[in-house]
Amino acid sequence: MSFDYDYFVIGAGSGGVRSSRIAAQLGAKVAVAEESFMGGTCVNVGCVPKKLLVYASHFMEEFHMASGYGWNVDDISLDWSKLIKNKDQEIARLNKIYQGILDRAGVEVFPERAVVTGPNSVKCGDKEFTAKYILVATGGRPTIPTFSGSEHVISSNEMFYLEELPKRFLVVGGGYIGVEFAGIMNGLGSKTTLSYRRDLFLRGFDDSMRTFIRDEMTKKEIDLKFNSNVSSIVKTDDGLEVSFEEGGKEVFDQVLYATGRHPYVQGLGLETAGVELDEKGAVKVDAKFKTSCPSIYAVGDVIDRVQLTPVALAEGMFVAHDLFGNGFREVDYELIPTAIFSQPEMATVGLTETKAREKFGDDVKVYDGSFRPMKLVLTDSEERTMVKMIVRKSTDEVLGIHMGGLYSGEIIQGMAVALKAGAKKEDFDRTIGIHPTSAEEFVTMRD
Ligand code: NDP
Numbered sequence: 001m002s003f004d005y006d007y008f009v010i011g012a013g014s015g016g017v018r019s020s021r022i023a024a025q026l027g028a029k030v031a032v033a034e035e036s037f038m039g040g041t042c043v044n045v046g047c048v049p050k051k052l053l054v055y056a057s058h059f060m061e062e063f064h065m066a067s068g069y070g071w072n073v074d075d076i077s078l079d080w081s082k083l084i085k086n087k088d089q090e091i092a093r094l095n096k097i098y099q100g101i102l103d104r105a106g107v108e109v110f111p112e113r114a115v116v117t118g119p120n121s122v123k124c125g126d127k128e129f130t131a132k133y134i135l136v137a138t139g140g141r142p143t144i145p146t147f148s149g150s151e152h153v154i155s156s157n158e159m160f161y162l163e164e165l166p167k168r169f170l171v172v173g174g175g176y177i178g179v180e181f182a183g184i185m186n187g188l189g190s191k192t193t194l195s196y197r198r199d200l201f202l203r204g205f206d207d208s209m210r211t212f213i214r215d216e217m218t219k220k221e222i223d224l225k226f227n228s229n230v231s232s233i234v235k236t237d238d239g240l241e242v243s244f245e246e247g248g249k250e251v252f253d254q255v256l257y258a259t260g261r262h263p264y265v266q267g268l269g270l271e272t273a274g275v276e277l278d279e280k281g282a283v284k285v286d287a288k289f290k291t292s293c294p295s296i297y298a299v300g301d302v303i304d305r306v307q308l309t310p311v312a313l314a315e316g317m318f319v320a321h322d323l324f325g326n327g328f329r330e331v332d333y334e335l336i337p338t339a340i341f342s343q344p345e346m347a348t349v350g351l352t353e354t355k356a357r358e359k360f361g362d363d364v365k366v367y368d369g370s371f372r373p374m375k376l377v378l379t380d381s382e383e384r385t386m387v388k389m390i391v392r393k394s395t396d397e398v399l400g401i402h403m404g405g406l407y408s409g410e411i412i413q414g415m416a417v418a419l420k421a422g423a424k425k426e427d428f429d430r431t432i433g434i435h436p437t438s439a440e441e442f443v444t445m446r447d
Helices: 014-025 040-045 045-066 080-104 176-189 207-219 309-324 353-360 409-420 425-429 438-445
Strands: 005-010 030-033 108-110 114-118 123-125 127-136 140-142 170-173 192-196 223-227 231-235 239-244 249-252 254-258 262-263 295-297 338-340 345-350 366-370 385-394 396-404
Touching: 005 014, 005 114, 014 030, 014 080, 014 127, 014 309, 040 045, 040 080, 045 080, 080 108, 108 254, 114 127, 114 353, 127 309, 170 176, 170 239, 170 249, 176 192, 176 207, 176 338, 207 223, 207 345, 207 353, 207 385, 207 396, 239 254, 295 425, 338 409, 345 409, 353 366, 353 385, 353 396, 385 425, 385 438, 396 409, 409 438, 425 438
Parallel strands: 005 030, 005 127, 030 108, 127 295, 170 192, 170 254, 192 223
Antiparallel strands: 114 123, 123 127, 140 262, 231 239, 239 249, 338 345, 345 396, 366 385, 385 396
């Protein structure tokens, strides 16, 4: 049977673009449909604009620090609309780059919504195409609970297009997005509150790092409300009046809900091809990302394994090579490093102390320490850096590395390579440090 395409990819986000480009380069006839902007969440309303806002938000503190180094930095002010305009220009540039990547690879791009109409067919606008294989790479969308006044809150998508900087800002949620936006908005000058439903945010990360980030954010005067839940929101002349279940009301100009994301499968027609979803609504796939329909594959946030761009890229690449190449190394979910661009930022690879002790009991040794980073010594910033290494005593294997403080993301990426290579504590000990850096702490940790 002949098909219009070998591979029809739904969604031009990180996973979809990578997979369609590789498939085309391997000789497949490929099309990709995207109903929104090229590049998906990461490029448009995720990693990229978020990091630009993180950079923007650091300047206020850095101008202040600069005075400790002798600079006169009076009259500082933020032009919010210029920031957003420049950010938009950069995103538009990236959208074009993504389009160019696909064009050069010979991928046909349909700038519209596609829905599955059968195991080998897709409807795109008013046209229907057949494809030997279909890839679902539609990503996820923010999840916002429904409650009295929930129509007044926004998701991270809208945060990137606010017309003005809110003077009083509330973020609900204690995961990546909540903690990152609390830092961003506080740094840009909003009076910032974070409300989280349990007693300490960043659940799943190493406990001492969570406490460290809590303490550092408190020093920056972010109002952290733990064991806190919003009961209702009323719009008043003064702003959004938020009532908390634990008691009290406060007025904010903007309320962000960063309460997780769900797989984007609504109206995609997956049921027409017998594609099964799991109990959380994610597309179920096997080890090779094949769904319950043998001609349909899925990667990225829509399968809800690890909601991280580099993971979606690896998954998309795997499927393209598996279907059109000579096979490819399997996606390795072990030791995935990750960073939260909180302020200060935090990054981690490997086991937390709790997980290591669950797994190895007393056979675990922890090295940790905190210090004032050198960059800050001439300033009145009280920010500290924390480093932590978890080692298995009997084998000397390094099980986990955690860092909170300046450049953590950059440093932990390198540490992840060492852990992937099976580094032992002794390998760290015999490595010469680079002085003076924060990273050298990892090779000078002793009892
Ligand atoms: P997360 O899953 O990280 O965090 C969701 C937070 O919301 C948790 O603190 C959760 O609490 C809380 N929550 C969930 N439901 C409710 C509710 N009904 N009421 C109140 N609180 C609630 O999701 P995010 O939205 O922060 O981010 C989505 C994903 O995007 C992340 O998991 C991450 O994979 C990815 N991401 C990665 C980034 C990076 O790499 N730097 C940056 C941003 C996002 P509880 O702890 O109790 O479950």
